[in-house]
Amino acid sequence: MNQPSKDELAAQYKAGMRRLAAGVSLITTGHGETQAGLIATAVNSVSADPPTLLICVNQSASAHDIIAACGNFCVNILPTACIDIAGQFSSSARRSERFASGEWRTLASGAPVLCDALASFDCRVTQQIAYHSHTIFLGEILDVRVTETEVEPLIYLDRNFHRGVSPYQLNPA
Template sequence: MSDTCPEAIEAPLTKERYRDAMASVAAAVNVVTTDGPAGRAGFTATAVCSVTDAPPTLLVCVKRDSSVGEAFRANGALCVNTLAPEHVALSNLFGGRTHVDERFAAAVWTTAETGAPVLEGALASFDCRVASVVDVGTHAVLFCEVVAIGLGEPSEALIYVGRRYDTVAACA
């Protein structure tokens, strides 16, 4: 057995190499929204995943120094809206430096039980209360207990992989 690493594994680990590797990991594209005493806010996220189904819990990662991070902590509620291919422009708006009013003006929204904005036409919407927050490096990990779910029409799902959008067939 060799004591050396395979050629595909390189040391030392750099931030750029980590980002390049993560670009090969396909992920669903979501617009995460909140509203409440700290105001309305939203951002595009691929760092969303299920934690457990008892109780139903998601985790959502948000950059701590982002313009929206504090609103999510302070409001204590959010909605994860999973996007379909027709939402690419909306994803770009919520992923950029666009003013919050312009972001929300680009789509039709309803209000969830928690008060968070729900995207009309989302593949799925998870209305959540933030149960806890853990700071890790540059990001805050929000553990979110799901209180209600909305399911849209079956469609292809919007994913992000290789630093570009793509689609994948969603199950009906």
């Protein structure tokens, strides 16, 4: 069996990753008048002691250098009700609209927090790891805000946004 070429492998990798359903997070950063954000699915829990998350950000993303300079970010887990906000932050053509919608506040780090998020993790960057086209930012969590509303997460799968799914019952009564 022949090993695929570099380009073929990259195409196969992308096709395979499109099959991985993931929650949609809005990563925000900034301080004062300087604000930026991007939509991401590359968000992971690292540790509960101390509470730490990691995000992977393309080095060409407009928010990348602001995260690095400000040393903070907030992971806002989006509900399906925030699909329009997800669209604004997904499009570079709509960059000027990004913080025009939604209700915003700040917590300890100064990064923007979306009040309608299912949960928001306010983080201080503790480490940056450059890896090819992306930077992995490790963020120690300074504060967490969790909504009391019904949980209906926005999901990304096969290049499209989807509504969250109902719990699956393994042993129906």
